[in-house]
Amino acid sequence: MGRGKVQMKRIEDKTSRQVTFSKRKGGLMKKARELAVLCDVEVALMIFSDRGRLYEFSSAESIxxxxxxxxxxxxxxxxxxxxxxxxxxxxxxxxxxxxxxxxxxxxxxxxxxxxxxxxxxxxxxxxxxxxxxxxxxxxxxxxxxxxxxxxxLQEEQQNLRREKTQVEEEMAAMRSDQNANDHHQSHALEQESNPHANDYTPQLQEAMLHLF
Structure with missing residues (x-):
């Protein structure tokens, strides 16, 4: 069975109140120590009991x-x-x-x-x-x-980096278009210089078949 919901009010029984104080105080000290170690932070905890006794924890040299x-x-x-x-x-x-x-x-x-x-x-x-x-x-x-x-300054650097990336992308696109145009022009020049080059290809293949 699970634990019942604790009512947030003063515990009337003195013995139960003292037991609860001891348990909760120990748990709170443990959590404070874990927080200081795990997260590398400075933690100070002070608790005064109903009798005026002081309990303290400090992650530093002194509280x-x-x-x-x-x-x-x-x-x-x-x-x-x-x-x-x-x-x-x-x-x-x-x-x-x-x-x-x-x-x-x-x-x-x-x-x-x-x-x-x-x-x-x-x-x-x-x-x-x-x-x-x-x-x-x-x-x-x-x-x-x-x-x-x-x-x-950081915002300006980010804007400069974005502008640099945009310029590099535009230059890459321009180089790609230029290469495509150069390839197209080269192919067109080859066809102009030897317009019947493709006509001999089937004939050459047929002649090679006859030879073998």
């Missing part, structure tokens, strides 16, 4: 390494989302007149306008976060432009 990577990823996603919502190139609010200058000059002029010498620790920390966000968004935009350029 903290994966959590740090996750934190950075989330911060970048938030920064990009905020930038898209505000419709600005930089959330830190660079003045428009600075956008036409180079990166180093732009940052230098921005810092001069901020007058960092008079800022306290909290303000400097906030400024540091703003500059870090600018750097992240700049890298993201640069990567986006590079990917768009790479995609355009």
């Amino acid at each position: 903290g390494k994966i959590l740090e990577r996750y934190r950075i990823h989330v911060e970048e996603e938030i920064a990009v989302r905020q930038s898209a919502e505000k419709g600005k190139r930089y959330d830190a609010g660079f003045p428009a007149q600075l956008m036409d200058t180079g990166p180093q000059q732009m940052i230098q002029r921005y810092l001069e306008e901020q007058n960092i010498e008079e800022k306290n620790m909290i303000e400097l920390t906030q400024l540091e976060k703003e500059l870090d966000m600018i750097l992240r968004q700049t890298r993201f935009k640069k990567t986006q432009l590079m990917m768009e350029g790479l995609k355009a």
Whole structure:
């Protein structure tokens, strides 16, 4: 008999709940390990029991390494989302007149306008976060432009390959037609130079039959 359908609700019996937790936890750990090995991905798994005990699995050297990577990823996603919502190139609010200058000059002029010498620790920390966000968004935009350029280049290469194939097919067809025309002209010249060549063929065959 097959297993019955499990109802998705809290198991009231404490012993049954603990047995189910132990079995399911082991199965989940096994699946996480298989996923990490088979697909060569980083997997982090954390489970807190009802008593507060921690069970964890990490495919990396430590689960903290994966959590740090996750934190950075989330911060970048938030920064990009905020930038898209505000419709600005930089959330830190660079003045428009600075956008036409180079990166180093732009940052230098921005810092001069901020007058960092008079800022306290909290303000400097906030400024540091703003500059870090600018750097992240700049890298993201640069990567986006590079990917768009790479995609355009790949499409151009595909178009060139298609054009090359088409030209080669047309040239092959032209050579085939030329060979056919040359063969036809050669055959016509042979007939013109010896119009009675075919007339002697049956006679020669008959003479050869008489000889043998």
